[in-house]
Amino acid sequence: MIFQGTEDKDARALALAFDKLGTEANAFTERDSTCFYVKVLKKYALSAIDLLAQMLSYPAFREKDVEKEKKIVIEEFKSYMDNPEQKVHDMGLRAIWGNHPLTCSPLGRIEDLVSADPDRLRLFWEENYTSDKLLIAIAGDIDERDVKDIVSQYPLIKREMADARDQSTPSLDPILVSEDEDTEITHIVLIGPGVSYSEPYLYPASALTVILSNSMGARLFQKIREERGLAYSIYSYLLSFRDTGAFASYVGTGSDSDEEVLRIILEEYRSLCNDTISNEELERAKAHLSSGIILGTEGTFGRMEYIAKSFYSYGRVIPVEEVLARIQDITPGDIQETSNRLFSNNLGIAVLGKEGKKVGERLWRVLRSYLRD
Known part of the structure; x- marks a missing residue:
């Protein structure tokens, strides 16, 4: 308007x-x-x-x-x-x-x-x-x-007014949310707690999105798409706000492979919780993250957006060099500790597809079994 x-x-x-x-x-x-x-x-x-x-x-x-x-x-x-x-x-x-x-x-x-x-x-x-x-x-x-x-x-x-919006922090209560919709593939989001802007786990959590699926050599991209051909689209993402956040992995797959895909994602989550990542894999993730920051702030629009989000989140404009240094400081131990915070408990799932509710109930049982083990 x-x-x-x-x-x-x-x-x-x-x-x-x-x-x-x-x-x-x-x-x-x-x-x-x-x-x-x-x-x-x-x-x-x-x-x-x-x-x-x-x-x-x-x-x-x-x-x-x-x-x-x-x-x-x-x-x-x-x-x-x-x-x-x-x-x-x-x-x-x-x-x-x-x-x-x-x-x-x-x-x-x-x-x-x-x-x-x-x-x-x-x-x-x-x-x-x-x-x-x-x-x-x-x-x-x-x-x-x-x-x-x-x-x-x-x-x-010059105008100021009391804020009438609900700014309460959302409580974490993981459930299954599923809907039936006439689609060719089943859309699945596995989601759990993330990190806020101010938490020290922000950069390791960002690295986890790359390690899992947001690069060509990433674990889920290779195992789900390249090795098995089970999905075209697979990616992970981190949503961060001032006092909360969410970490999610999305995949779109056929009804005959949805359970296999979910088990692969959960296996990689468990591996990251239990095993220390290699320095080589971590360095690849750091390079990917750093390149994204540098390339994303080359143009005036990207730079403007970076300035605004930085000040909005932290009350100051964090120099790009400082962000790059924080990325380089990530250790294998940071990745394992962050994985245990994000993937050990409190995971929910959303399923949308031709038999979304039926598939959702089946995948929910798989997820509950993973969380009990």
């Missing part, structure tokens, strides 16, 4: 104003934050920042625009529902955190989209788009003082 216009510009006028500056203007929403950004040539940078600040400070929330945008977002929601691989990840979070707000898709719930109106949207904006929650990150050749002179004129930078 923010892009639908301000008090003195409708959506088209606002779009043309950005186009006149040659900008790439857009936004994206994550589970705990929203980012509005412009990518623009240096000579237009201050004008683009001014326009972005206007847009965020004076949204109109016209009723006709709200109704139009609702239709667009509902279509986006339908597209999300048609993507089982995307949907099963939200199911996975419900498998460990129940109905906590962090388990909701950034798109929200369809009933909330349908019932949205200008008053509710404005109230949300007033409660959440305030100076104490606002972070401005810029990557490029620009004078910080000029930026401050521009944005300090706008009320958004």
Whole structure:
């Protein structure tokens, strides 16, 4: 709705104003934050920042625009529902955190989209788009003082309000979440506790995603895909927030191999808990992680996103060199200790497929047996 216009510009006028500056203007929403950004040539940078600040400070929330945008977002929601691989990840979070707000898709719930109106949207904006929650990150050749002179004129930078959101830490209660859906393959997410931004296990946990599946030589990639041909897509990921986190492994496989695939994943989890990883395997994971950090911050957009996330998470911008040093400090003992924290207990599972509920019950028994041993 923010892009639908301000008090003195409708959506088209606002779009043309950005186009006149040659900008790439857009936004994206994550589970705990929203980012509005412009990518623009240096000579237009201050004008683009001014326009972005206007847009965020004076949204109109016209009723006709709200109704139009609702239709667009509902279509986006339908597209999300048609993507089982995307949907099963939200199911996975419900498998460990129940109905906590962090388990909701950034798109929200369809009933909330349908019932949205200008008053509710404005109230949300007033409660959440305030100076104490606002972070401005810029990557490029620009004078910080000029930026401050521009944005300090706008009320958004000065307004504060008590936070009305639920910010409680989700409790960990692993269960099976399964649904039947007419898909060609079965989508499985094995999920458990992760680490928050501030925990010392963050970097070893990140290395575990590479060791397990996020590189060509990774354990699960080799054993499930390359050696046995049981799946096309297999990967692990870490979600970290300020006070909690989740570690998950996803695989999409046929109904005749789902149990075999789950057992392979659990065997590798157990191996990482019981056996010390070799220095050679760890060095490969470190190289992969380090390369991702360096390549991801080469462009201005990647650098801007890194600056914002770093300050949002830690209250300071951590130099890339410091992150690389922390990666190099990971030891085989760190990997084993972190594995025992993540994989020894409290694992839930989400299953989505043609016989998702039936398959889910079978895989849940396999998982329970693993946790008892």
